[in-house]
Amino acid sequence: MYNHLIETFIDAQTAAWRHYSAIAATEKRLFADMSDPAVRVPGTGEIVEELRRTYSVLADRIITKARQQFAIGAARPVVDRKSVLSHHAGLEIVVRTNAGRTLVVAQPDDQKFAPGDHVLLVSTNSGLRVTH
Known part of the structure; x- marks a missing residue:
């Protein structure tokens, strides 16, 4: 951000x-x-x-x-352990665009990527997604 x-x-x-x-x-x-x-x-x-x-x-x-x-005594968000534990494995993918910008995309581990792969950036309701 x-x-x-x-x-x-x-x-x-x-x-x-x-x-x-x-x-x-x-x-x-x-x-x-x-x-x-x-x-x-x-x-x-x-x-x-x-x-x-x-x-x-x-x-x-x-x-x-x-x-x-993160101050001592500051209100902390409530974490729902069930929802955290039910999440799937994910990837953090670093993408360098043709324009030279570097983007980091976190997404589910449902595709395999290798360094140097040419990929597409797809904009979805929940943010960017990397795909082949």
């Missing part, structure tokens, strides 16, 4: 940079004699600093939430 949040933020930053760059290039082409452009593309240093600030804030929030959930 947290990895998805961070990946989404990075994707948004990348898309914004691409759009700003395209608009700045168009502005430069249309108004070649300008000395003060209206569109300013953030530099690498600014983007890195924004990512660091965001990671720091998210890490603080994650740690705070974990401390609250």
Whole structure:
């Protein structure tokens, strides 16, 4: 969940940079004699600093939430042992997409996979599923 949040933020930053760059290039082409452009593309240093600030804030929030959930005397969820014990064996599959993203999918152990297999990611009501 947290990895998805961070990946989404990075994707948004990348898309914004691409759009700003395209608009700045168009502005430069249309108004070649300008000395003060209206569109300013953030530099690498600014983007890195924004990512660091965001990671720091998210890490603080994650740690705070974990401390609250696992504090001594904190309310604990009730575990129904019958439902836990009735679950089937499962797999945790790490998938690297063609776009370079890494996803982890947990699902029932009803298919066999080997490292390097080309697989399909199927979106279901209960989340992602990996299949051949």
